Amino acid sequence: MSTSNPVRKVVVASVIGATIEWYDFFLYGVVAGIVFNHLYFPSDDPLISTMLAYGTFAVGFLSRPIGGVIFGHFGDKIGRKSMLVMTMMIMGVATFLIGLVPTYDSIGIWAPLILLLLRIFQGIGLGGEWGGAVLMAFEYAPKHKRGFYASLPQIGLAIGLCLASGVVGLLSYFLTDTQFLEWGWRIAFLLSAGLVFVGTWIRLNVMESPEFAKVKAANAEAAIPFVDMMKRYPKNVLAGMGARYIDGVFFNVFGVFSLSYLTQTLNLPRSEALIGVMVAAVVMCFSIPMFGALSDRIGRTRVYFWGSLITAISAFPAFWLMMTSGGNMFIIWLAIVVPLGIFYAAVYGPEAALFCELFDAKVRYTGISFVYQFSGIFASGLTPMIATALMRSNDGQPWTTCLYVLFAGAVSAYSAWWIGNRNKRSASESLLNTAPAASR
Numbered sequence: 001m002s003t004s005n006p007v008r009k010v011v012v013a014s015v016i017g018a019t020i021e022w023y024d025f026f027l028y029g030v031v032a033g034i035v036f037n038h039l040y041f042p043s044d045d046p047l048i049s050t051m052l053a054y055g056t057f058a059v060g061f062l063s064r065p066i067g068g069v070i071f072g073h074f075g076d077k078i079g080r081k082s083m084l085v086m087t088m089m090i091m092g093v094a095t096f097l098i099g100l101v102p103t104y105d106s107i108g109i110w111a112p113l114i115l116l117l118l119r120i121f122q123g124i125g126l127g128g129e130w131g132g133a134v135l136m137a138f139e140y141a142p143k144h145k146r147g148f149y150a151s152l153p154q155i156g157l158a159i160g161l162c163l164a165s166g167v168v169g170l171l172s173y174f175l176t177d178t179q180f181l182e183w184g185w186r187i188a189f190l191l192s193a194g195l196v197f198v199g200t201w202i203r204l205n206v207m208e209s210p211e212f213a214k215v216k217a218a219n220a221e222a223a224i225p226f227v228d229m230m231k232r233y234p235k236n237v238l239a240g241m242g243a244r245y246i247d248g249v250f251f252n253v254f255g256v257f258s259l260s261y262l263t264q265t266l267n268l269p270r271s272e273a274l275i276g277v278m279v280a281a282v283v284m285c286f287s288i289p290m291f292g293a294l295s296d297r298i299g300r301t302r303v304y305f306w307g308s309l310i311t312a313i314s315a316f317p318a319f320w321l322m323m324t325s326g327g328n329m330f331i332i333w334l335a336i337v338v339p340l341g342i343f344y345a346a347v348y349g350p351e352a353a354l355f356c357e358l359f360d361a362k363v364r365y366t367g368i369s370f371v372y373q374f375s376g377i378f379a380s381g382l383t384p385m386i387a388t389a390l391m392r393s394n395d396g397q398p399w400t401t402c403l404y405v406l407f408a409g410a411v412s413a414y415s416a417w418w419i420g421n422r423n424k425r426s427a428s429e430s431l432l433n434t435a436p437a438a439s440r
Helices: 004-039 046-077 080-098 110-140 143-151 155-174 177-190 192-203 210-217 225-232 234-265 270-298 300-313 315-324 329-343 345-356 364-381 383-393 399-439
Strands: none
Touching (some): 004 110, 004 155, 004 177, 046 080, 046 110, 046 225, 080 192, 110 143, 110 364, 143 345, 155 177, 225 364, 234 315, 234 364, 300 315, 300 329, 300 345, 315 329, 329 345, 345 364, 364 383, 383 399
């Protein structure tokens, strides 16, 4: 068998698995501000209902680091493949059950509590999923193409978001608002069962990562991967979390918060607002691997540095276009598709390989999972609530939210710059260490 075949097989399994996991996770975010605020968190003040719904959305991000540490630990001790199968089952069952939870009117306070518990399990599942999916692609890929191959599972985010937005959009289009709120939204969650069955079957037919297989063969696994990671890579952990900041903030401002902003503040139809996010997700399927490949050619930190700044700055013209569009949906879609579909991909494309290169194979699953998921608490989970509160404090104007996005971009750009300098120092030290041996 040629070496390219296992790589393709792993990439396909990673993309499909990541797609299913992100569909499950983002479906909650898409529905939170348009359904859960009415059915599970009723209040006289729409802002309070929306904030409570986004609060349970944030809880999923709080539980993701737990999943990252748990599955990262066993992924670095036992193997990547078995953890990926387990995370998919946890995520899929939790999502399916969300579609069956009775409303607040039916069972009272138990409704939001059960929803909260299932959201926690969603977060735990995804916490272990992301790291394993990108790691398998990264460790199977040729070294000169790792940026490209590691970016391919990242497409799962775009496809998952597209599916989540598309399914909800179609249900919104074909059903009346009453039908959608009563039972239509549940269909989107129940569909997860079929997706998980297909994804699990595919993953069971993938071999273990070759890099981890070498570690396992040499009995070189870390005793406690998390402790080993913190001892040897504390600065890398901080730099990785800083680099992740713009990713979480920008995506959730445009992929989650913008839906409630367009429907509740600008009073636009829900189905048309969802189309903009869905088209952006389709564009991302092409732009993510493009920027991943670009990072192989000109350097990951260079692409990430400029991507962070350009992405953050784009929030200002994007929201200005939304506000001054006069309800013109083409202009609104443009304001979502260009920043989210193109600029954001300059960050998300090279991100997986950038994080993987911060750690060695002994602690890589734990390292990238912790960096990505722990930073997601403040970078992603809190963003819809922060954006809603900032806009409310500014009389419905989005500029303070845009300033928050700009701050996140500056932090990420600086972190990418630091990682680049660290890589240069490491390369220089390596040359100095090998120079005497070469001269002999």
